[in-house]
Amino acid sequence: MRYYNFTAEPSQSADDFFMNEAIKEAKIALSLDEVPIGAVIVSNGTIIGKGHNLTEQLNDVTAHAEMQAFTAAANYLGGKYLKGCTLYVTIEPCVMCAGASYWTQISRIVYGAKDEKRGFSLVKSMITHPKTEIVSGVKESDCALLIKNFFLSKRK
Amino acid sequence: MRYYNFTAEPSQSADDFFMNEAIKEAKIALSLDEVPIGAVIVSNGTIIGKGHNLTEQLNDVTAHAEMQAFTAAANYLGGKYLKGCTLYVTIEPCVMCAGASYWTQISRIVYGAKDEKRGFSLVKSMITHPKTEIVSGVKESDCALLIKNFFLSKRK
Numbered sequence: 001m002r003y004y005n006f007t008a009e010p011s012q013s014a015d016d017f018f019m020n021e022a023i024k025e026a027k028i029a030l031s032l033d034e035v036p037i038g039a040v041i042v043s044n045g046t047i048i049g050k051g052h053n054l055t056e057q058l059n060d061v062t063a064h065a066e067m068q069a070f071t072a073a074a075n076y077l078g079g080k081y082l083k084g085c086t087l088y089v090t091i092e093p094c095v096m097c098a099g100a101s102y103w104t105q106i107s108r109i110v111y112g113a114k115d116e117k118r119g120f121s122l123v124k125s126m127i128t129h130p131k132t133e134i135v136s137g138v139k140e141s142d143c144a145l146l147i148k149n150f151f152l153s154k155r156k
Numbered sequence: 157m158r159y160y161n162f163t164a165e166p167s168q169s170a171d172d173f174f175m176n177e178a179i180k181e182a183k184i185a186l187s188l189d190e191v192p193i194g195a196v197i198v199s200n201g202t203i204i205g206k207g208h209n210l211t212e213q214l215n216d217v218t219a220h221a222e223m224q225a226f227t228a229a230a231n232y233l234g235g236k237y238l239k240g241c242t243l244y245v246t247i248e249p250c251v252m253c254a255g256a257s258y259w260t261q262i263s264r265i266v267y268g269a270k271d272e273k274r275g276f277s278l279v280k281s282m283i284t285h286p287k288t289e290i291v292s293g294v295k296e297s298d299c300a301l302l303i304k305n306f307f308l309s310k311r312k
Contacts, residue, residue: 060227061236061259071216080217096255102274103217103252118258123279 015088015110018042019139022088022112025052025065026146032057036146039065039089041073041082041106048085049073065089066097070104082106090143092119092136102129110135112143171266174198174244175294178268181208181221182246182302188213192302195221195245197229197238197262204241205229221245222253226260238262246299248275248292258285266291268299 018040025038029052041049051068055061066089074080086108087093087101093111098120101109109132114121121134174196181194185208197205207224211217222245230236242264243249243257249267254276257265265288270277277290 055236055259059234059236060230062223062226062256067218070218074216078215080211080215094255094259096252096259099250099252099255100218103211103250 014045015135015138018047018086018088019090019110019112019143021047021050022065022090023139023142023146025050026090026143029053029065030146030150036150037065037089037091039069039087041069041085041087043073043077043082043085048076062096064094064097066093067100070100070106074104080104086110088138091115091147092121094118095120095123101132105129106132108133108135110138112136112138113140113147170201171244171291171294174203174242175246175266175268175299177203177206178221178244178246179295179298179302181206182299185209185221186302186306192306193221193245193247195225195243197225197241197243199229199233199238199241204232218252220250220253222249223256226256226262230260236260242266244294247271247303248277250274251276251279257288261285262288264289264291266294268292268294269296269303 021040022038025040026036029038030036034053034056037053039051040047049069049072051065051072053065054063054068066087073082073085082104085106087106088110090112092115093101114136177196178194181196182192185194186192190209190212193209195207196203205225205228207221207228209221210219222243229238229241238260241262243262244266246268248271249257270292
């Protein structure tokens with residue numbers, strides 16, 4: 001795994017930069033015919049963990065992008081907790097992934113598009129850690145379009 | 157991993173028998189100085205997946221007993237879904253594990269003792285699959301005592 005430092009274009013915010021990296025991960029999932037969701041975890045401007053949805057490849061419904069990224073980041077840090085880190089994920093985390101984020105004590109979650117059916121914010125109270133800041137809507141349309149097109153292509 | 161068939165004593169219910177197997181898993185966690193929680197997954201009277209809490213050993217906050225058991229059972233079955241299966245777990249699943257159970261579509265969850273702080277039933281609505289039956293209180297005091305004694309020993 002390669003780890004990137006933040007080297008944004010002048011016009012680009014750090015959130016946009018890292019959401020683009022998460023979108024790259026989502027596109028790897030797409031290339032594998034997985035539901036295209038990607039995630040990166042950032043500490044001090046450096047990506048320390050990445051993941052993309054692998055539920056089909058691994059035959060494991062728990063193999064969501066965020067779960068892979070949490071485990072990768074903890075391995076990288078050599079500690080269980082992700083205090084001070086930010087999770088960037090293309091789609092709003094589900095209840096499982098939001099529940100996992102609680103245990104990591106991650107400081108910030110930035111997601112692109114809402115998941116209106118299974119997003120954790122539908123059952124928001126007490127799931128994420130009270131110290132975790134939630135940001136949504138970063139590159140929202142790009143993130144949503146990947147999923148929308150994927151399912152449209154399946155229905156053809 | 158050894159897989160057991162249900163061969164209960166005449167006085168013993170299947171739920172008690174399999175909760176005892178989950179308790180054995182919890183005791184393995186205890187022997188590793190992990191928070192002692194154990195789980196087994198049963199299909200047609202046979203244990204097809206087991207797990208115990210390994211968050212410290214694996215340095216991974218997502219390594220809960222249930223998560224290990226879900227992955228093991230899916231590997232055993234060669235399919236992602238656990239329809240028709242029962243999860244036996246010594247302590248009420250947290251939000252992460254209950255969220256994972258949704259994706260597995262598991263048919264039944266039997267837990268021993270309630271988790272009053274982080275148990276999923278605190279945010280119950282829509283977390284587990286509507287087809288998943290929940291049973292609690294099986295060997296409740298044994299399951300709770302393992303945890304209580306563990307934390308008491310830590311405070312000494």
